[in-house]
Amino acid sequence: MLVSAKVDAQASFARTVAASCSYVHEESRRPAVLGPGGVFDADAAEACAVAEVASALSVSTGTVTEWLFLIRTARPAVREAFAAGRLAYAAFRTVCRSLAGVPNATEALLQRVIAAASRCTPGAVASAIDRILADFDAEWHRVVRERAALKRAATVRKLPRVKRS
The missing domain is CATH 1.10.10 (Arc Repressor Mutant, subunit A)
Known part of the structure; x- marks a missing residue:
């Protein structure tokens, strides 16, 4: 129920x-x-x-x-899963973003991703999809991960000094 x-x-x-x-x-x-x-x-x-x-x-x-x-x-299968209520909005958004740019995505891959996303908690969806995509095309996944790592940046800001009395 x-x-x-x-x-x-x-x-x-x-x-x-x-x-x-x-x-x-x-x-x-x-x-x-x-x-x-x-x-x-x-x-x-x-x-x-x-x-x-x-x-x-x-x-x-x-x-x-x-x-x-x-x-x-969104790919048609993903859109249909969202419309049927099998994917929460957060999972739908993560699936769409994760599948963007995946070459030669098969229907079997899409169904694996949808099944995993529908079972996971919202925070675990991205890592579950990442594992599936790594299994699907390891070389493509490695290249994409390296490219993403190169784009990451961190800004370190010094805090102002405070005089202690």
């Missing part, structure tokens, strides 16, 4: 995300927003639709923009 309620809640949220993205998509195609010279401005129309959705749902425009990006870039 509890698992069913969880799946229903996740599917309900997925419907909210899908409906929001659908609304933005439809509204951004209507030539209601004109830019300089009376020309239709698709970017401005999308920004207006995003702001409408954000206001209606009391979320940030960044959140709605993230929903759009994830729905647009």
